[in-house]
Amino acid sequence: MAEKNELMQEYIWIGIIIAMLTTFLVILGYVSEAKGFDTPSSAVTCDVRQVRKGEILTPGVKEVAPGIYEVNLKARMWAWIPNSIEVVNPKKIIFKVTSEDVVHGFQIVGTPVNFMVFPGYIAEIQWEVPEDFEGTYLFVCNEYCGLGHDTMWGQLIIKRE
Template identity: 50%
Template sequence: MPFHGEERIWVGVVAAMAVIFLAALAYAAWVVGLQVPGGDVQLVEPQKALQELKPGVREIAPGRYEVIIVARMWQWFPSNITLVNPVEVKFRLTALDVIHGFHIVGTNVNVMVFPGYVAEITWRVPQDAKGKYLVVCNEYCGLGHQNMYGVINIIRY
């Protein structure tokens, strides 16, 4: 059954849009260099995460930190983090029980945290960042979800 009049126009519009979208994806991938996050994924047994990952804050170099956080209904381990003159913070996160969301309010740090997987994100801390930043779980994780929060305290000298 051949296309008639306006049908040909709409088929052409849809085909042109598909070509434009594919061209935009190709441009973003090859010219701009945007890629989907991925690569090596570290797995950890949820029951052993606290022992294997050893949650806490470690200063790797001046101003560069590695923060390992483990989530469990309804708390973060650790929940109070202090960083002195931070430049870059690498967060490594996992969960013991259900899916959680790690969000530092007022920043672009926002990560879904799955049991058995270690999520990594690097935060380049703005020079003007100082004081207390609220950390919340933004994925509903049960009846005590509203109590799941922590604090990142940034001290500048």
């Protein structure tokens, strides 16, 4: 009798586990779909030597349509180029980022913008900027990239007019 009871408890628990994990996955899929969430999965490769010579990905900020900004960034030990980005009334920022040397990580503190930057690959990610984002945001390198890693940072300035 006791054994049967224990077997029942095992089945109940297995049921709970399956239900729980399935629920998490469904929520994950829903949020991912509903928010149009994508990971930086762009499959664009580039030649590091050309990047070093400046032949690929000219760094800079461009407003390609009203409120739509394209930001080209280069990572180098130990600086972001450019290290100051200014945007006015942004709706969406498209980041295209690559590295001249080693692996870096681009993270704007206080925002969901956070992705890896590789030499030989161009990472691309889009950020729909919520309307209440205004002011100066620190961006850092969050992947160890050599001894000067902590000095690799910059600022994003969002202006609202």
